[in-house]
Amino acid sequence: MTRTPALALNDTLNLVPFVSVDHMMKLVHAIGLERFLTELADYIEEDFRRWELFDKTPRVASHSAEGVIELMPTSDGAAYGFKYVNGHPKNSREGRQTVTAFGVLADVATGYPLMLSEMTMLTALRTAAVSAVAAKHLAPKGARVMAIIGNGAQCEFQALAFKAVCGIDTVRLHDIDPAATAKSARNLAGSGLRVVRCSTPQAAIEGAQIITTCTADKQYATILTDNMVGAGVHINAIGGDCPGKTELHRDILLRSDIFVEYPPQTRIEGEIQQLDPRHPVAELWQVIAGKVAGRKGAAQITLFDSVGFATEDFSALRYVRDQLAATGHYADLDLLADPDDPRDLYGMLMRAA
Amino acid sequence: MTRTPALALNDTLNLVPFVSVDHMMKLVHAIGLERFLTELADYIEEDFRRWELFDKTPRVASHSAEGVIELMPTSDGAAYGFKYVNGHPKNSREGRQTVTAFGVLADVATGYPLMLSEMTMLTALRTAAVSAVAAKHLAPKGARVMAIIGNGAQCEFQALAFKAVCGIDTVRLHDIDPAATAKSARNLAGSGLRVVRCSTPQAAIEGAQIITTCTADKQYATILTDNMVGAGVHINAIGGDCPGKTELHRDILLRSDIFVEYPPQTRIEGEIQQLDPRHPVAELWQVIAGKVAGRKGAAQITLFDSVGFATEDFSALRYVRDQLAATGHYADLDLLADPDDPRDLYGMLMRAA
Structure with a gap:
């Protein structure tokens, strides 16, 4: 390097x-x-x-x-x-x-x-690598199971990046279109990951320490509702990435410690567009540079609200x-x-x- | 088209x-x-x-x-x-x-x-074409002689564009480096233009209805002083194109009607960075669209303060x-x-x- x-x-x-x-x-x-x-x-x-x-x-x-x-x-x-x-x-x-x-x-x-x-x-490769870098610093230690909700173009890259960088061994896939889940499961066969197809988001997040949401083309969708998210998980939210496009219920955000790439951009494009513009967030670089604590405890919900940055x-x-x-x-x-x-x-x- | x-x-x-x-x-x-x-x-x-x-x-x-x-x-x-x-x-x-x-x-x-x-x-081609378009609307009718001060990479393109678009038949070349003038004169031999090499800027502008300044790398240079510029000419100033880089004495600007591409950019980068930010300028597009008069009379000095625009x-x-x-x-x-x-x-x- x-x-x-x-x-x-x-x-x-x-x-x-x-x-x-x-x-x-x-x-x-x-x-x-x-x-x-x-x-x-x-x-x-x-x-x-x-x-x-x-x-x-x-x-x-x-x-x-x-x-x-x-x-x-x-x-x-x-x-x-x-x-x-x-x-x-x-x-x-x-x-x-x-x-x-x-x-x-x-x-x-x-x-x-x-x-x-x-x-x-x-970009597909770097988006997955960024998610994995964030999770390395924010996800619970020893996390082995990741739910991936949204099985489009980004899904398999996420799965492989988390396997390579974070040691994930199981992915639990869900998409509103079963054909998308079947496509991802087929692509990941032989990757060394255990792949579980799930018919509901609820089923997908069962036992997962990491939840990745990467759905597309949704307007203010609610892929995850508050009662679905238990204590201690890391949420990797990458599908909400422009004004008017979000994936998580606002109440989840209020229970989470939120980490972002570049606040001026994420305030406009990310999940936190749903929150007061003064709502506290930490910057991922500060965690990586050791200036701000990442995960502080087993019950904490960490959320990486990722929109991509230059x-x-x-x-x-x-x-x-x-x-x-x-x-x-x-x-x-x-x-x-x-x-x-x-x-x-x-x-x-x-x-x- | x-x-x-x-x-x-x-x-x-x-x-x-x-x-x-x-x-x-x-x-x-x-x-x-x-x-x-x-x-x-x-x-x-x-x-x-x-x-x-x-x-x-x-x-x-x-x-x-x-x-x-x-x-x-x-x-x-x-x-x-x-x-x-x-x-x-x-x-x-x-x-x-x-x-x-x-x-x-x-x-x-x-x-x-x-x-x-x-x-x-x-860009060399379009810069010359833009200058010629501006001169078509601003230079005195029947202009046939153009002085070109600064005989670098842009010089010959200017000469040919003014020949093709405005009917110029003579170019009078000057550069502080005689080798640059010789290069341009050599390149323009056979172009159909009458080429006159001039040892001073004063000599170059003699009899010219159009004066093009396209020098490079100068910090607040004064290629033209006020007493050199007579009534009725059109000045095509393209070498002053960033903060701290100008070619014309401020007094010339004050005697000229000034035409620019995009005022917010030209105020910072053009010759008019030397003037009060409220100094009146016209926009070239307004002249071309018939919304603002271009040349109004034989004695008027018109100045196209060109910095290039997207x-x-x-x-x-x-x-x-x-x-x-x-x-x-x-x-x-x-x-x-x-x-x-x-x-x-x-x-x-x-x-x-």
Whole structure:
């Protein structure tokens, strides 16, 4: 692991390494999914630990009737990263992804891009790794059973990240669509996890020390009601991630100690949009950096109200870039004009005729 | 020319057309540089005319000791575009470009990118086209002679755009570095323009109806002093484009009618950073849309205080994309994950093993 992401992978200034979807999948398999998630979690944790270094701004959103397109930039002073991500709920009805993403890592010292990467797959991986990092610090010690309510695109990534990072050995799956649960159960067969299909949310959370909610496309849904949540659990709430979209009953929030990524963003997008804007929350980075206590006792309900943040994408881009030289899973893109004389861009154009 | 930029160039949802530097140069030569600049100017003018439709935000800047990295997003409701651009003055001493850029055009309805393009070359082209559009509306009728002070990377593009769009037939070049003037004169030989090398700024502006200043890397420089500027000229000031960087003496500004792209940005970055923030300026789009008078008389000094704006990059991306199907100068990038079942991203990853 390194904190100096600067040197180019090639000597040709016009070329920028590009990680396609196909490259990303090859990279994951070359490293192994669980090792990839574990190492990615380490990068994420490292960057949370140096949180105060980062240039943090709320995402820059362009809203339309159909959805939103966002740019999420951040910088640690040595590298700069941003992610382009859209959210269009109706896309899935037209055979498109609800969320697609790509991102760029750049060198702060020169402004030159260091890597362009697909981030639809990478965001799924980093979201699961972030959840696992939070649970490592907040879930009850010795937790082995996780309920996953919502068995969509994020479900299996969550299951594998919690297995690799937190030692979970059993997942209890529920979705309002049994076909989604069947899909996830099928995908997780042979993963080493014990997979239990559950027909109700109540059944799913039975015996679980960790409850992950990752449903989609819901408006102020109540996936968990107050009486379903017993003392001592850790709730990993990742499906409520924009204004008007929540998963948990407000009363659960009031009984929980709440941990968030970046309060100015989570107040607007997270479960805590249901609460008074002054309701106390702790920041995950403070727990990781040892500035704030995580889990304090066996009866405490901890809640990670996760909406995703730019630094996590930065960590993911940084991790992927550090794997490129050894694995070779990238292609060079002719993205930057590089005239022999920087003042002679026109001459470069004319000589190309 | 079309205002509906949505349909994909291919049926494969994961692929995004990519215009490399090499593709961009081939595209310019396939169309012809002057025709490219003229058609690009038409797109820019069309978008200025519907200015009020655009979602406009100031650029999102990440500053460091060495320079700045910026994201410039905008949308007309049908398409969304953003440009990544850096500014690192010290880069040229290390054989790198001071400014490099790339951009993305996306479909607002789905959030899917429609094109990724190099924009170092394209920004040089659009900057020149924007200047020519402004001069078309602001310069004295029948102007044939333009002085260009600063003969760096932008110089020849300015000369050709003003020839193609405004009918300029003579350029009078000056730079503090005679080698830069010689480079520009050499590049413009055979362009059909009469090129006059001038050893002083005073000599350059002699007989010129249009004065373009495009110097670089200057801190509060005074390229033009008040006594150098006679009545009736149009000044096209494009080199002062960030806080602390200006080219014109303040007294020239006070004698001129000033036209800008987007006042909230120009007040910070343009020549008018030297003036009281309440000093009256007109917006270029208002002139183009016929809402505000441009040139009112033969003695008036008009000043286009240009810093570049996101809508101009949007116009440029839109123009380039409209040329791709006919010219084929692009490659398909595997940028977007496209699983058969949008809920089964994990299954797609596993099947790639």
